[in-house]
Amino acid sequence: MDLFEPTYIAFFSRWLHVLSGVMWIGLLWYFNFVQIPSMPNIPDNEKPAISKVIAPKALFWFRWAALATIITGLLTAHLNGYLLQALLLGALDGTQKSTAIGIGMWLGIIMAYNVWMIIWPNQKIALGIVDSNPDEKPMAARKAMLFSRTNTALSIPMLYAMVSAQNLY
Secondary structure, three states, X not given: OOOOOHHHHHHXXXXXXXXXXXXXXXXHHHHHHHHHHHHHHOOHHHHHHHHHHHHHHHHHHHHHHHHHHHHHHHHHHHHOOOHHHHHOOOOOOOOHXXXXXXXXXXXXXXXXXXXXXXXXXXXXXXXXXXXXXXOHHHHHHHHHHHHHHHHHHHHHHHHHHHHHHOOXX
16 A cells, blocks of 8 residues: 555545535624624623733634635645636636535635635734734724625535535546
């Protein structure tokens, strides 16, 4: 058994993709279904534990899991020979599978862009990780929350497209 055989490399890439995707979407759902809704119920003297300890660490894993998911997803698509067909939404081969996986890929790419270019920069301001005007913090927190909610909404069709593609031809 040769572990460097293309079949094993493609399997390992897919396994890493699923693993990093579970971490990314799990943290996304944690933020939106647990942490954000719970914040008003936390006494003010206890909120620094979240904003200074838990949120920065969770955001570290969140953004790197997003990047790992995208990289391993693109690698998996390349290793299995459908990267271009999927990115072009099935325009080359006309298959439903390429269209479905392509929709999932593009939604994931948009979501990862939101994480790195909108959510994370605004969270750094909201959490006081970077110096900013105190008046900017509430606006940054709201923007980060709105884009995080957008990603949560996009995660449902993204997951549907990814899973349904496995059952199409």
